[in-house]
Amino acid sequence: MRSRTLRYLALGVLLLSVSAAAVLTLDAFRPLRFRWASKLILANRQRVVDAFAILFHAEGDRTYNNLRWLGTPLQKNPMDLWIYQEMLYEVKPDVVVECGTYKGGTAYYLARLMDLLDKGRVLTVDIEKHPNLPQHPRITYLLGSSTAPEIVGQVRSSIKPGETVLVLLDSDHSMKHVLDELRLYHGLVTAGSYLVVEDTHFNGHPILPKFGPGPMEAVEQFLKENQDFRIDPAREKLMFTFNPRGYLVKRTS
Numbered sequence: 001m002r003s004r005t006l007r008y009l010a011l012g013v014l015l016l017s018v019s020a021a022a023v024l025t026l027d028a029f030r031p032l033r034f035r036w037a038s039k040l041i042l043a044n045r046q047r048v049v050d051a052f053a054i055l056f057h058a059e060g061d062r063t064y065n066n067l068r069w070l071g072t073p074l075q076k077n078p079m080d081l082w083i084y085q086e087m088l089y090e091v092k093p094d095v096v097v098e099c100g101t102y103k104g105g106t107a108y109y110l111a112r113l114m115d116l117l118d119k120g121r122v123l124t125v126d127i128e129k130h131p132n133l134p135q136h137p138r139i140t141y142l143l144g145s146s147t148a149p150e151i152v153g154q155v156r157s158s159i160k161p162g163e164t165v166l167v168l169l170d171s172d173h174s175m176k177h178v179l180d181e182l183r184l185y186h187g188l189v190t191a192g193s194y195l196v197v198e199d200t201h202f203n204g205h206p207i208l209p210k211f212g213p214g215p216m217e218a219v220e221q222f223l224k225e226n227q228d229f230r231i232d233p234a235r236e237k238l239m240f241t242f243n244p245r246g247y248l249v250k251r252t253s
């Protein structure tokens with residue numbers, strides 16, 4: 001009696017395994033597999049995006065660290081560059097201030113877009129002078145720390161009254177430095193324009209969980225101190241961004 005039950009059980013397990021193998025491998029079940037996978041992905045939207053962000057960062061040497069704009073290196077997520085293009089078109093700033101020039105790729109990208117818009121210039125600051133920075137009449141390079149009084153003074157004096165200003169923070173990513181930058185530069189941003197805090201994905205949001213307090217934590221503190229700005233989730237519409245909760249728009253009223 002017991003051995004017959006065991007035989008039925010074994011047969012049941014065998015049938016189940018064969019059916020599962022068929023569903024998982026046969027072409028006829030491909031639409032079913034696709035439907036299941038889609039449901040699973042859509043039910044775990046943020047996990048999927050985070051998993052891709054972690055992969056993209058882990059493979060940095062072939063992804064964000066291996067990008068060029070018209071030959072000039074830049075460290076960006078191409079999705080964010082697309083969003084910058086849209087922001088530039090909508091805001092049409094007279095001046096973009098970039099903290100953290102690196103090799104000048106983003107400044108050059110913005111300058112070439114400004115050529116198309118026939119408006120705007122870029123002031124870009126770095127503590128280090130990288131060789132072979134792209135030369136363009138719309139770009140001014142400033143050498144020094146973004147929080148040094150003389151640099152902040154040079155940036156302020158380069159902006160004329162009434163000009164529209166957009167600011168990008170992408171230099172030292174420690175919370176202290178970013179918060180200092182936020183406090184020093186937010187006053188330059190004009191109503192309806194943006195203060196973008198880059199790399200808010202550090203410190204486990206979702207990459208580099210051991211980074212320590214960084215740009216995201218600086219944003220949280222800044223928004224407690226300042227009601228003139230709000231996070232604009234519309235700029236995260238492409239889901240995968242280096243700047244989650246980092247697109248801060250200045251309120252118009």
Ligand SMILES: C[S@@+](CC[C@H](N)C(=O)[O-])C[C@H]1O[C@@H](n2cnc3c(N)ncnc32)[C@H](O)[C@@H]1O
Pocket residue numbers: 073074075076098099100101102103104105106125126127128144145146147170171172
């Ligand atoms: C992530 S890279 C900038 C990438 C660049 N924005 C791009 O899109 O290609 C950071 C840059 O910030 C610079 N940096 C670090 N500390 C700084 C500071 N206190 N002030 C200004 N720049 C700083 C570094 O030298 C480095 O070139």
